[in-house]
Ligand SMILES: Nc1ncnc2c1ncn2[C@@H]1O[C@H](COP(=O)(O)OP(=O)(O)O)[C@@H](O)[C@H]1O
């Protein structure tokens with residue numbers, strides 16, 4: 001495992017991110033757009049209004065959303081790397097596929113975490129949520145773990161899908177279901193048994209749940225805090241991170257990953 | 268064992284039912300400037316990717332810089348430089364950032380990489396453009412940067428897969444002069460694929476590849492003499508029964 005190579009891959013992700021002003025801006029503004037518009041709409045049908053202000057209830061979910069867009073989409077940029085040829089150059093370097101997977105995932109983790117922390121500072125004061133030092137620490141752990149798990153998953157997706165054209169498919173069939181089945185917008189216990197079972201396959205659900213433990217601990221007895229045990233959340237996220245990394249490392253070395261692009265361009 | 272820089276024994280690769288490379292026996296000597304001549308679809312890129320450990324052989328074996336390309340894939344990759352047929356630069360990074368990124372991937376510490384990058388930038392005429400995004404560079408300069416990056420870790424064997432394809436004649440000529448200078452200075456082994464006879468002409472030895480098969484192998488002079496013709500173009504025609512310029516794939 002080459003530490004220098006991992007650092008190089010992470011550094012490149014950071015340089016690229018800060019050059020894409022639009023992407024930075026969108027990632028920071030998106031959660032507040034949701035807070036204002038989705039917040040206003042859902043608040044009117046929210047039945048727990050007597051217990052907790054809906055916008056406050058939304059805060060952990062919105063942070064989970066920032067992590068998802070930040071980390072998952074960063075890892076998905078591997079698809080662009082492949083189309084641009086950069087991935088081929090990385091694959092011919094004297095490093096293992098697992099090193100590449102780790103570098104990419106850590107880069108995505110760093111980006112997801114940074115964005116969530118930036119949004120979080122503003123968001124928590126906006127909805128006047130003061131969880132205390134222990135809560136903040138747990139929230140940070142939740143953000144890092146979720147970024148890691150979603151980054152690994154994004155890389156796995158990137159290694160699986162063939163081209164950027166499938167990006168829209170990923171948004172529709174991965175990102176949105178993941179968001180709506182995460183408990184970000186409403187408690188998952190309200191979902192029917194079939195959908196509730198799907199929640200356990202959703203890494204974002206563990207992340208959002210852990211964030212609720214961290215930020216909404218005071219509302220747990222009212223039913224608006226975390227719904228799964230903290231240990232299960234942490235184990236779920238860790239399992240997704242490890243499984244995603246291992247699978248992505250295997251898939252990245254697949255032959256088509258290198259030669260397909262060259263082959264396609266000529267036709 | 269000889270000090271062969273590249274050694275292929277019955278090397279072959281199939282993609283499904285396509286036999287991209289049939290059965291290649293080849294030896295490239297240390298320090299040789301070796302040309303791999305063939306039309307589009309002949310199997311040149313497939314061969315380079317096999318030798319660079321990016322593809323697994325369907326049959327046969329190969330050693331590069333003394334390393335088995337399947338068993339010792341990391342050492343093989345450490346010993347080679349590879350310039351892909353299509354550019355693999357990050358267009359959003361600057362010239363210098365691309366080289367620094369590569370330096371880290373090749374595990375060069377900063378105190379080794381910095382002077383080496385400065386040296387290459389000078390050698391390849393990129394010094395003034397070092398803070399420019401690659402996006403802003405013309406094709407010839409991008410190619411030069413691709414090659415500079417391939418040379419960064421001082422490889423023993425440099426693979427150039429159709430390095431001049433897609434360049435205008437002037438850029439092609441200046442790149443060509445650069446390659447000659449580079450080789451004269453370092454004594455590096457160069458494995459160059461091309462479909463231009465002019466580029467095969469100055470090579471020490473040339474292998475002629477057609478439809479995944481080795482059609483001829485020798486110095487340009489030997490090849491012409493053996494076929495009783497005046498040009499490498501005619502060597503190709505004599506050995507394969509069809510002209511080089513036309514795509515050989517049906
Ligand atoms: N990844 C791939 N999948 C399927 N067929 C391929 C692939 N790469 C190359 N080929 C086929 O193998 C043959 C040799 O291709 P290639 O090595 O790229 O030739 P060259 O570089 O000489 O133009 C061609 O028929 C090409 O269509």
Ligand SMILES: [Mg+2]
Pocket residue numbers: 311312313352428429
């Ligand atoms: Mg080719």
